[in-house]
Amino acid sequence: MPIPPTIINLKEDFPFFKSENKKLSYLDSAATALKPKSVIASISHYYENLGASVHRGAYKLGDDVTSLYEKAREESRKFLGAKNKEEIIFTSGTTHSLNLVASSLGEYCLKEGDEVLVTASEHHANFIPWQQIAKRKGALFRVIPLDKDFRINLEKAKELMSSKTKILAFSHVSNVLGGLSPVKELIDLAKSVGAYTVVDGAQWAPHGKVSVTELNCDFYTFSAHKIMGPTGVGVLYGKKELLEKIPPYQTGGNMIATVNEKESTWNMLPNKFEAGTPNIAGVIGMTACYEYIKKLDQEEIMKHEKKLTKILLHELKKNLNITTYQQDPLSLVSFSHKTIHPHDISFMADSHGVCIRSGHLCAQPLMQALGVSALSRASFYFYNDETDVERLLRSLYEAETLFS
Numbered sequence: 001m002p003i004p005p006t007i008i009n010l011k012e013d014f015p016f017f018k019s020e021n022k023k024l025s026y027l028d029s030a031a032t033a034l035k036p037k038s039v040i041a042s043i044s045h046y047y048e049n050l051g052a053s054v055h056r057g058a059y060k061l062g063d064d065v066t067s068l069y070e071k072a073r074e075e076s077r078k079f080l081g082a083k084n085k086e087e088i089i090f091t092s093g094t095t096h097s098l099n100l101v102a103s104s105l106g107e108y109c110l111k112e113g114d115e116v117l118v119t120a121s122e123h124h125a126n127f128i129p130w131q132q133i134a135k136r137k138g139a140l141f142r143v144i145p146l147d148k149d150f151r152i153n154l155e156k157a158k159e160l161m162s163s164k165t166k167i168l169a170f171s172h173v174s175n176v177l178g179g180l181s182p183v184k185e186l187i188d189l190a191k192s193v194g195a196y197t198v199v200d201g202a203q204w205a206p207h208g209k210v211s212v213t214e215l216n217c218d219f220y221t222f223s224a225h226k227i228m229g230p231t232g233v234g235v236l237y238g239k240k241e242l243l244e245k246i247p248p249y250q251t252g253g254n255m256i257a258t259v260n261e262k263e264s265t266w267n268m269l270p271n272k273f274e275a276g277t278p279n280i281a282g283v284i285g286m287t288a289c290y291e292y293i294k295k296l297d298q299e300e301i302m303k304h305e306k307k308l309t310k311i312l313l314h315e316l317k318k319n320l321n322i323t324t325y326q327q328d329p330l331s332l333v334s335f336s337h338k339t340i341h342p343h344d345i346s347f348m349a350d351s352h353g354v355c356i357r358s359g360h361l362c363a364q365p366l367m368q369a370l371g372v373s374a375l376s377r378a379s380f381y382f383y384n385d386e387t388d389v390e391r392l393l394r395s396l397y398e399a400e401t402l403f404s
């Protein structure tokens with residue numbers, strides 16, 4: 001099966017494939033994606049040529065840096081299909097964003113007896129912050145179970161939803177099961193009982209289009225590093241009227257209007273939620289990242305990623321010792337072996353030059369629901385091809401020979 005030529009050429013854009021690691025099959029993009037040279041160049045450009053801080057400078061260089069930083073905000077707004085730039089907050093990643101929302105929204109709307117809902121397939125970053133804020137506020141933390149096909153059980157979600165439900169948080173795509181969540185249905189259900197909705201888009205943003213305006217969610221977030229941007233940058237969307245009402249998460253420089261011994265008041269949005277000096281180089285690098293993504297044929301790329309996922313799934317399913325845990329074949333495959341531990345599978349893959357993830361995948365509640373303690377996960381991006389799948393399969397067969 002030939003790889004579309006557009007995709008072969010794109011590999012050229014990644015210095016990784018020219019480095020000493022060029023022989024590796026990198027199948028861990030769901031953890032973090034590789035970076036194109038334009039993103040790396042943009043970050044270096046800041047450190048080499050600009051260097052000043054944002055929102056402070058009473059001099060031209062400071063203003064220039066602030067303009068670049070704010071341009072990235074405008075590009076983030078477009079990427080998420082949001083209406084206002086003030087609704088876009090830069091964080092250090094999805095984990096930071098979700099902690100921010102849990103703390104500030106929870107402080108604003110939760111009281112004793114209220115309920116917070118998440119699903120059984122959440123990453124720890126979208127589970128623990130809600131569990132902890134619910135505990136602090138005397139609210140009940142409840143988990144929507146999965147059905148026998150590992151999908152979010154919408155019937156159970158309906159049963160759990162009531163006037164006591166104040167927040168529903170869920171992922172657009174699970175980092176373990178890989179399929180699309182019924183986003184619209186869940187948001188509509190939450191709206192029907194007046195609950196706020198928080199969507200963890202960490203695994204969807206790298207692969208598909210998002211329109212927070214169409215979704216009508218209250219909050220949406222993703223990590224730059226998973227869409228080929230820099231590490232240490234997250235993008236959080238929040239509805240303006242809510243961001244204005246909820247308290248700030250962190251306090252300090254940039255987020256204040258006035259400070260005196262008795263009281264402080266908060267800056268306008270989005271600064272209210274951006275305390276301290278941010279990851280300026282990283283945020284500026286986001287503009288290069290969006291520009292790179294805009295040049296890609298998203299449909300072609302999604303087809304390519306789906307094809308690789310399906311090939312791997314098809315091959316794994318032939319092996320009766322292997323169980324795959326899958327909703328939809330989108331871009332990743334999680335699996336377990338009857339007798340070989342996921343870490344041993346990873347070690348063997350590594351010895352074949354294949355990088356895959358193994359362990360609880362930051363989703364221990366989901367592991368418990370699936371009845372396993374750990375899984376192996378291979379994840380694809382458009383720079384992967386069938387050779388990567390073949391190498392992984394070969395290493396798996398060798399692991400079986402060695403460990404059985």
Ligand SMILES: Cc1ncc(COP(=O)(O)O)c(C=O)c1O
Nearest residue numbers: 093094095123125175202203223
């Ligand atoms: C679904 C999901 N949510 C949240 C996160 C946390 O992202 P980060 O580590 O970039 O904060 C991840 C990372 O793997 C993820 O896959």
